[in-house]
Amino acid sequence: MLVRGKINKIIDLSVVDGPGNRTSIFLQGCNFNCFYCHNPETIKHCINCMECIQSCPTKSLTNENGGIKWNDKTCINCDECIRACNHLSSPKVYNWTVDETIDRIKKNIPFIRGITVSGGECTLQHHFLVPLFREVKKLGLTCFVDTNGSLAFKKLIDLVEVTDSFMLDIKAFDNDDHIFITKKKVDTVLENADYLASINKLFEIRTVTIAGMDNEKTVDKITSMLSKYIKQGYKIRYKIIKYRKFGVREEYSMFSSPTDEEMENLKQIALRNGFEDVVIV
Amino acid sequence: MLSEIKTLEEAKKLSLDIIKNSALTYEQKTSQLAKLAENLNNFPVDGVSDRLFEISEEGGICDLWEGHAPYAPRYICPNYQKLLDEGCKFLRLEKSETLLDAINNLLIFYHHVPSVTRYPVYIGKIDKLLDPFITDRDEAKKLIKWFLVSLDRTVNDSFCHANIGPEKTVAGEIILELLPELNNVTPNMTILYDEDKTPDDFGEKCVYASLLTANPAFANDKFYRKDFNGDYAIASCYNGLPISGGAFTLGRLRLGSLARSSKSKKDFFERVLPEAIDLMCNFMESKIKFIVEETQFFETNFLVKEGFIELDRFVGLFGMVGLHECVEKLLELESEHYEYGKDDFANNLGIEVMDFIEKRVNNFESKYSTFWNNRFMLHSQVGAQDDCGDSAGVRIKIGKEVSMYDHIRHSGLFHKYFPSGIGDHFPFDETAEKNPSAVLDIFKAAFNLNMRYISCYGDSGDLIRVTGYLVKKSDMQKFIDGENVSYDTVQYAREAFEKYHLLERKVREV
Numbered sequence: 001m002l003v004r005g006k007i008n009k010i011i012d013l014s015v016v017d018g019p020g021n022r023t024s025i026f027l028q029g030c031n032f033n034c035f036y037c038h039n040p041e042t043i044k045h046c047i048n049c050m051e052c053i054q055s056c057p058t059k060s061l062t063n064e065n066g067g068i069k070w071n072d073k074t075c076i077n078c079d080e081c082i083r084a085c086n087h088l089s090s091p092k093v094y095n096w097t098v099d100e101t102i103d104r105i106k107k108n109i110p111f112i113r114g115i116t117v118s119g120g121e122c123t124l125q126h127h128f129l130v131p132l133f134r135e136v137k138k139l140g141l142t143c144f145v146d147t148n149g150s151l152a153f154k155k156l157i158d159l160v161e162v163t164d165s166f167m168l169d170i171k172a173f174d175n176d177d178h179i180f181i182t183k184k185k186v187d188t189v190l191e192n193a194d195y196l197a198s199i200n201k202l203f204e205i206r207t208v209t210i211a212g213m214d215n216e217k218t219v220d221k222i223t224s225m226l227s228k229y230i231k232q233g234y235k236i237r238y239k240i241i242k243y244r245k246f247g248v249r250e251e252y253s254m255f256s257s258p259t260d261e262e263m264e265n266l267k268q269i270a271l272r273n274g275f276e277d278v279v280i281v
Numbered sequence: 282m283l284s285e286i287k288t289l290e291e292a293k294k295l296s297l298d299i300i301k302n303s304a305l306t307y308e309q310k311t312s313q314l315a316k317l318a319e320n321l322n323n324f325p326v327d328g329v330s331d332r333l334f335e336i337s338e339e340g341g342i343c344d345l346w347e348g349h350a351p352y353a354p355r356y357i358c359p360n361y362q363k364l365l366d367e368g369c370k371f372l373r374l375e376k377s378e379t380l381l382d383a384i385n386n387l388l389i390f391y392h393h394v395p396s397v398t399r400y401p402v403y404i405g406k407i408d409k410l411l412d413p414f415i416t417d418r419d420e421a422k423k424l425i426k427w428f429l430v431s432l433d434r435t436v437n438d439s440f441c442h443a444n445i446g447p448e449k450t451v452a453g454e455i456i457l458e459l460l461p462e463l464n465n466v467t468p469n470m471t472i473l474y475d476e477d478k479t480p481d482d483f484g485e486k487c488v489y490a491s492l493l494t495a496n497p498a499f500a501n502d503k504f505y506r507k508d509f510n511g512d513y514a515i516a517s518c519y520n521g522l523p524i525s526g527g528a529f530t531l532g533r534l535r536l537g538s539l540a541r542s543s544k545s546k547k548d549f550f551e552r553v554l555p556e557a558i559d560l561m562c563n564f565m566e567s568k569i570k571f572i573v574e575e576t577q578f579f580e581t582n583f584l585v586k587e588g589f590i591e592l593d594r595f596v597g598l599f600g601m602v603g604l605h606e607c608v609e610k611l612l613e614l615e616s617e618h619y620e621y622g623k624d625d626f627a628n629n630l631g632i633e634v635m636d637f638i639e640k641r642v643n644n645f646e647s648k649y650s651t652f653w654n655n656r657f658m659l660h661s662q663v664g665a666q667d668d669c670g671d672s673a674g675v676r677i678k679i680g681k682e683v684s685m686y687d688h689i690r691h692s693g694l695f696h697k698y699f700p701s702g703i704g705d706h707f708p709f710d711e712t713a714e715k716n717p718s719a720v721l722d723i724f725k726a727a728f729n730l731n732m733r734y735i736s737c738y739g740d741s742g743d744l745i746r747v748t749g750y751l752v753k754k755s756d757m758q759k760f761i762d763g764e765n766v767s768y769d770t771v772q773y774a775r776e777a778f779e780k781y782h783l784l785e786r787k788v789r790e791v
Binding site for chain 1: 684685686689712713715716718719720721722723725726729730
């Protein structure tokens with residue numbers, strides 16, 4: 001059987017997902033459940049409960065033999081179905097083969113330098129990513145992975161080999177903080193950060209900062225841990241992201257953003273630890 | 282509309298309207314009064330039938346208010362390098378030895394370069410002109426800043442165009458650093474961009490500056506050099522022209538209006554379009570003959586006498602607008618339901634119209650326009666304030682834009698027809714400022730797909746590229762509120778803003 005990928009969304013022109021202009025592909029399904037997730041509809045896979053069918057104003061969702069069918073030709077992307085979903089999922093998911101995905105990517109040549117695969121957590125579908133990336137490479141494009149670092153990459157050699165570079169979320173350094181945010185332990189994430197940096201495949205690390213959390217500690221520890229690779233001449237960008245309420249689930253709306261002063265202070269910490277490319281977003 | 286003044290009473294009324302207009306500055310009034318005096322003459326229309334005036338009244342032909350008795354070419358692109366190398370006798374300027382000499386000589390000289398706007402529409406490759414004189418970078422930055430401020434405050438019109446590139450220079454970098462700081466309307470600026478000659482870091486600085494200030498735009502240097510067999514100038518909005526030359530005149534067909542006056546597609550191609558093309562060619566030729574043979578400009582003006590410009594390097598520009606509406610109307614006449622920009626069928630009809638125009642215009646032999654083999658050059662004109670139902674050039678109508686990649690592919694089909702200028706402008710979301718290399722990737726691709734000229738601007742900035750020239754949104758508001766604004770271009774832009782919904786251009790969210 002042909003391997004297929006579950007794709008939540010494709011952004012043909014993206015200037016924020018790695019070097020140059022890229023096509024970003026968001027895969028469905030995540031093994032974290034961060035409270036500040038801005039696209040919680042990518043977390044779980046659809047269970048065909050059919051709850052969303054009624055919400056669709058254009059009748060683009062139908063029940064076909066117990067499975068939900070989405071007509072992307074008539075869909076107006078109003079996202080009413082996503083609002084109706086009680087299961088952190090979306091009925092608007094493509095289930096594409098590598099060839100189908102490649103056909104879509106090809107339409108964006110020569111405008112793009114490469115693709116970036118994100119999610120959800122895209123590496124959960126590494127069986128799809130490896131053959132996809134091999135084909136993408138044949139088109140002369142680069143392949144970037146945007147990941148939460150929850151799977152041990154040392155064991156996913158094929159994926160690491162075919163990926164040009166990684167963008168890794170490090171949501172916290174302290175294990176308790178990490179569990180608080182993601183409900184999962186941090187150890188594998190940190191091992192991955194070190195491993196990817198050591199083979200010069202860590203393009204960017206990112207941390208979302210929230211008012212009231214020990215952001216200083218997180219930034220300080222992460223940058224100290226990776227500074228030896230910067231000293232070796234490897235380039236790692238640190239994107240420190242200010243938490244924003246917009247798009248976050250209602251039940252978590254009590255959190256707020258750090259001040260601009262705090263953000264600037266975090267940047268200075270990273271710079272002091274040897275990082276050269278630090279961006280506040 | 283080609284209107285003539287019939288009575289002395291009418292002339293008096295027109296002059297008083299100008300004199301009493303509170304929104305015009307003193308200089309704007311002076312120039313409009315001079316135009317009025319010029320227009321007391323009848324058009325030089327030897328051998329052109331009255332159908333010209335009828336079609337113009339119906340909206341099919343427009344002369345862009347060039348005046349009834351043009352006494353200088355429309356666009357002049359002097360050889361500024363010669364000025365710096367040799368000086369100028371008429372203006373008693375010595376050759377330049379220092380950066381200050383060069384800046385002073387240029388600013389004085391610009392003041393004496395005529396054009397249809399009364400300001401120079403081309404001020405040279407300012408980076409290449411100034412770079413050889415730079416010895417101290419900090420000092421140079423101060424002087425170049427002064428140069429740019431002086432230009433903006435004295436040349437009150439953003440059709441004034443400077444070129445930079447394709448190579449990276451210190452002067453070029455200083456100019457790019459100053460653009461966001463100054464946020465000026467003048468000069469309009471273009472980088473002559475060649476992927477093989479322009480380093481990426483310089484290209485990215487250009488993108489960054491344009492996201493903040495809508496300047497510079499990008500010209501496909503390889504494409505232009507091939508057409509012009511070497512050097513060229515980008516002047517006015519985005520007109521490709523010979524250096525040491527320029528354009529005598531620019532007339533425009535309004536293709537949408539012409540299509541609307543046709544009974545059928547057949548009628549359009551067999552009667553309406555050929556008649557309009559022939560009339561406009563002859564009208565342009567009459568005006569060129571008037572400038573060359575009646576006004577003595579090419580015998581007496583110091584630019585000619587000292588060799589800064591040459592008659593043989595001037596061309597006639599045959600412009601057009603409204604291809605979108607033209608195709609729309611022809612499809613309606615044929616009861617076809619396709620959309621220009623989106624459907625191949627409609628785009629192919631656009632190509633059919635362009636092939637027809639290109640062939641017919643090339644059949645007309647001008648006595649002048651020698652640089653272009655005695656033919657007129659095609660120009661995809663950016664639109665003017667009294668256009669109604671005719672979008673700029675061959676552009677997709679605002680509000681009907683397709684995705685950016687498809688938009689660029691569409692443009693690539695049409696840019697080849699217009700050696701003397703065509704372009705598309707894309708507003709970007711502010712996130713692009715953090716990654717200019719992404720926009721540069723898109724521009725490189727556009728040039729590989731045969732686009733000739735492309736520009737971007739940040740949708741949240743004050744400066745916006747109206748149709749080809751720059752205007753500040755804040756100046757526009759002042760003008761609408763009845764305040765004086767020194768830039769002439771604000772007057773032209775008002776209707777474009779209101780009629781073409783410029784602020785509603787599709788922002789490329791990224």
